[in-house]
Amino acid sequence: MIQKPRGTIDILPDSSPVWRYIESKARETAACFGYGEIRFPTFEATELFNRGVGDTSDVVQKEMYTFLDRENRSFTLRPEGTACVARSFIENNLYTETMPQKLYYLVNCFRYEKPQAGRSREFYQFGAELFGSGSAMADAEIISLARMIILNIGITDFSLEINSIGCPACRPAYHRVLKEYFLSQKENLCETCRGRLETNPLRILDCKSPVCSKIAENAPRSIENLCGDCSSHFAKLQDYLNAMKIPFLINTKIVRGLDYYTKTVFEFISENIGAQSTLCGGGRYDGLIETVGGPKIPGIGFAMGITRLILAYEEEQKIKEKQNEIKTDCPELYIAPMGNDAQVIALDIIQNLRYKNISADCDIMGRSLKAQMKYADKIKASYVLILGDNEIVTGAAEIKNMNTGEQTKVYINDIENLIKILKNIESD
């Protein structure tokens, strides 16, 4: 048997309604905030991610699906969306349009990782990007959008953590201070962290090993080593969030793994979805557009993992013992024909209903009436119309309401009346 690749999923009709639900809530909310949808290629030049996401990031170093095409050009399946949007933003000259530019996307992404709860090799994310404003108001808006999406979905058990990791002006100095501190404790650090001393000391702050995290507790904090600009930006953001009554915590350990982040970084976290607890991650990237070959334009955005949102949503429904109100696709009418003549008439009726965009179905298995009733019940048809020889002779048939069990007579030629019954409209 040929199996699907590791870390990918099939979404079957049973579960696709919850996907559509989550996706449509995200789309609606983004539209409400004035964001327009952008779509872009599934693969891009590898160079885009090397420069945009950053050579030193784990994503680029060991997680990309990179391949050569027939002309030996190197392409990569997108591991994230922001670099792609940045490329499209530049290539389509969106920077010549009025600012800000507000975009959202809903795409699948690919990273070569070992799958676990809340993480797969092909995953789906919803993201939003706001270009053109360096103001902390933009930060507040994008955070507010992310939060509103999560709330609109119906997830309430989550928290927002924010941090500032500085800008090219103040980060080098902070890195030096940080490195000095960790150097003094070098012998106690774990093996990987000793390596990080040289490559990226920021990462040590995020280390989960008990020893390292204890050492990290007393490490100099980025927010205490910000330049004047970054510092006031961070203060303003907090003012705006407070004004919007958006609760948050400052977590000085948030270090995003994508190299393009500057100043504000944030995460929305859920405790209900396993170890991969980040529902949404994002931050400001004032240098990104320039890095990938565009003009100097600031930006901020976030991405949220669809499967993690689904996990959090379903977990919360379970905890609160709520019946979720997501509609499944079931037919309004099922016709149970008996005999050849009835089948022909049944086909005609469902065809007419379908022309009017009313979901209708009939037996194509040649089953007995009883089996057809069972089937109609299983697919949750709202009504069943029974058609046999008697009905063809008299032109009148019984239509059964499957919820109440009630049966009424209808004329099989009177489609309009049939529709009225299906739609629960009083007929005169």
Place this chain on the structure above:
RNA sequence: GUGGGUAUAGCUCAGCUGGUUAGAGCGCCAGGUUGUGGCCCUGGAGGCCGACGGUUCGAACCCGUUUACUCACCCCA
């Protein structure tokens, strides 16, 4: 890339210290008389016990290897 757990019917799982025709519940299909679903009853289909190799008279069960799934680390959404 590193570590832990698990692999028996479509699904959830039994299978006693290795002993011959491998089980249950759910699901699926068909019936319970003459044209009516949900409950109940009866019957049926469906498994080389993840794969390969070894020990043994004999392996779903013991040993080795491998693959997949899963959880965690790393990292991230």
